[in-house]
Amino acid sequence: xxxxxxxxxxxxxxxxxxxxxxxxxxxxxxxxxxxxxxxxxxxxxxxxxxxxxxxxxxxxxxxxxxxxxxxxxxxxxxxxxxxxxxxxxxxxxxxxxxxxxxxxxxxxxxxxxxxxxxxxxxxxxxxxxxxxxxxxxxxxxxxxxxxxxxxxxxxxxxxxxxxxxxxxxxxxxxxxxxxxxxxxxxxxxxxxxxxxxxxxx
Amino acid sequence: xxxxxxxxxxxxxxxxxxxxxxxxxxxxxxxxxxxxxxxxxxxxxxxxxxxxxxxxxxxxxxxxxxxxxxxx
Numbered sequence: 001x002x003x004x005x006x007x008x009x010x011x012x013x014x015x016x017x018x019x020x021x022x023x024x025x026x027x028x029x030x031x032x033x034x035x036x037x038x039x040x041x042x043x044x045x046x047x048x049x050x051x052x053x054x055x056x057x058x059x060x061x062x063x064x065x066x067x068x069x070x071x072x073x074x075x076x077x078x079x080x081x082x083x084x085x086x087x088x089x090x091x092x093x094x095x096x097x098x099x100x101x102x103x104x105x106x107x108x109x110x111x112x113x114x115x116x117x118x119x120x121x122x123x124x125x126x127x128x129x130x131x132x133x134x135x136x137x138x139x140x141x142x143x144x145x146x147x148x149x150x151x152x153x154x155x156x157x158x159x160x161x162x163x164x165x166x167x168x169x170x171x172x173x174x175x176x177x178x179x180x181x182x183x184x185x186x187x188x189x190x191x192x193x194x195x196x197x198x199x200x201x
Numbered sequence: 202x203x204x205x206x207x208x209x210x211x212x213x214x215x216x217x218x219x220x221x222x223x224x225x226x227x228x229x230x231x232x233x234x235x236x237x238x239x240x241x242x243x244x245x246x247x248x249x250x251x252x253x254x255x256x257x258x259x260x261x262x263x264x265x266x267x268x269x270x271x272x273x
Binding site: 011032035037040064067068069070072074175178179183186190191193 | 215221224225227229235
């Protein structure tokens with residue numbers, strides 16, 4: 001996806017929230033949506049099963065208005081975390097500009113986090129992205145759970161964050177760390193704003 | 202007239218407004234630097250060096266020959 005188009009004076013960023021099932025990806029988007037001023041609230045598309053787990057994906061368009069002469073839009077997506085929705089995850093990753101990996105801090109979920117991260121890397125590579133360079137931010141969610149149930153930030157970082165990208169502790173259900181994460185990935189994506197010569201790339 | 206989103210964000214307050222203000226600042230900086238790259242300052246025009254003997258026709262015989270040839 002083109003981040004910046006000088007011809008049409010538009011900036012469009014596609015950010016995908018990735019991670020294992022029940023790690024809190026949808027909760028992140030719901031918190032962002034809840035904080036939008038009424039006049040900016042578009043439609044958050046959320047397709048979920050009867051048990052509230054994301055069946056297809058969530059989509060939240062953020063129309064930020066005109067910034068420095070550019071109509072600026074952020075598109076936030078989540079993928080279904082469950083293993084059997086592999087095709088959907090690949091589809092959602094098409095044209096991605098940046099990824100937030102939402103890890104579940106619970107110690108018993110460590111294997112699922114690793115599996116999901118490996119899945120992310122494989123899918124990014126399949127879509128022609130370099131998993132080593134694409135803008136990425138780690139979010140260690142559910143920090144509000146009892147300390148005995150969750151891994152330390154250091155342990156999670158050591159196992160999951162081998163690229164050394166920015167990481168954030170979060171309790172998305174309470175809105176903690178949600179906007180810090182979004183701000184961080186947005187800055188990383190915008191730092192890739194390309195020169196006019198490469199417009200439409 | 203459309204107002205800049207960054208200015209609106211400053212007035213709105215709240216988490217989203219802070220986010221919007223930061224994004225606006227980031228974009229403004231990037232766009233400014235890209236615009237500078239896109240339209241580099243015009244390079245000063247190179248003046249044709251004037252030789253010390255400028256104005257003096259040193260190949261007079263050849264010039265005369267060509268003029269005579271043209272008249273013919």
